[in-house]
Amino acid sequence: MHCLDCRAQGTTSTAVGVCHDCGAAVCHEHTLVANRVVRGGPLLGRPGEVMARTIRCTTCAAVQAA
Template identity: 55%
Template sequence: MHCLECHAEGRDSSAVGVCHTCGAAVCAHHVRTVTRSVRHGSLVGTPGERQERTLQCLVCAEAHTPAAAAHTR
């Protein structure tokens, strides 16, 4: 599979992942790794918390930043 962004730029680069948001194949240059805390556990007791890692293309990463959300309002 090849990177969608590189293809649009006239190059062929192997993809290293798929954007979690839009499903576009992305190379190492056009991918952003996003981490967030995920809480889990029962309603009784102390919940556990772990880090989740997802991949996003540059377009989706930009759209999901807090600064981008402020400009759309």
């Protein structure tokens, strides 16, 4: 699979991940890794929280930052 942003620029790079928001394949250069909180656990009582990674393309990362 190839990076969608590189392809739009007329180059070819191997994708290293998929954007969590839009599903585009992204290379290392066009990837932004962010942390997010994932909540889970029992339905009754206090849920637990863990940190997880989220991969975003530079376009979706810019929208999230705004």
